[in-house]
Amino acid sequence: MAPFSFLAAAVGCFARRSLSVVSCTTSPLPRYTTVLPAAYINPLNYLSSQPSGPPKRPLNGYMKYVLKQQPIISTQYPDIKSVDIIRKIAQQWRTMSPDEKRPFQEASLRDREKFKIDLQQYQAQLSPAQVQQQALEKRQRLAKRKAIRKKRELTSLGKPKRPRSxxxxxxxxxxxxxxxxxxxxxxxxxxxxxxxxxxxxxxxxxxxxxxxxxxxxxxxxxxxxxxxxxIGREDLIRERTATKKKLATKKSVAKVATKSAKSKSAAKGAGKTKPKTTKKTIRRS
Known part of the structure; x- marks a missing residue:
């Protein structure tokens, strides 16, 4: 009977102390402790005011139409590739009338308004350190995108590949x-x-x-x-090459200026020189 009486005592104690640690002790039996999950012990994990992340940006009308049509086209054409599915959807979107596009565009506008409100609420909950961290991450993302765009541009302009080791x-x-x-x-x-x-x-x-x-x-x-x-793209030249070109240009300009100055001084000096006079010898008769 002892195990049964302990079980009844434990059930009664759990009913009285819900959402907490159950600790029941009876005089003839040793002390037993039942630990509930952490979600019940510390409800602050569920009620925390810390934001999990910024709200996602809303889709435009076209992307909403793509998400709606993609499973339909996939069912109709199960053997075609994903790229061809997107092409078919894009062709459908181009042939649609403004009235047919309006529901998707209006839904996108409503999502944008909701996104603005959610973003303001999210930013209001951030601490100064979190705001600074987000600004740093944004600068890093922009720098990465800029580097990728520049690399693509250099590739399209035919920049040679670097030497291999x-x-x-x-x-x-x-x-x-x-x-x-x-x-x-x-x-x-x-x-x-x-x-x-x-x-x-x-x-x-x-x-x-x-x-x-x-x-x-x-x-x-x-x-x-x-x-x-x-072609006028000096901005893509390496710095050391640009420096060498500038120095060479300055030297050439300096040489031309020196030559022109010497020629001017020579011409000026030639104008000041007096012509030589020849003395006539008079013979005495």
């Missing part, structure tokens, strides 16, 4: 037959093979190829930067 050349030559099934395993085996190249002559081959690649890069960069100057 001896190890990179070794990897490109032996990657296919490297041991391992994944890229990471292949790279690990190639690094071990590179370390095991004890012969200096074997590494010298890749070192010489890397030196030749540096010469290739130097020549291609010179031609490319000259072309950028011709």
């Amino acid at each position: 001896p190890f990179n050349i070794f990897i490109s030559e032996h990657f296919e037959e490297a041991r391992g099934t994944t890229t990471q395993a292949k790279m690990k085996s190639l690094m071990e093979d590179w370390r095991n190249l004890l012969s200096q002559q074997q590494k010298q081959v890749y070192t010489q190829l890397a030196e030749d690649d540096k010469i290739r890069y130097k020549n291609e960069m010179k031609s490319w930067e000259d072309h950028m100057v011709e």
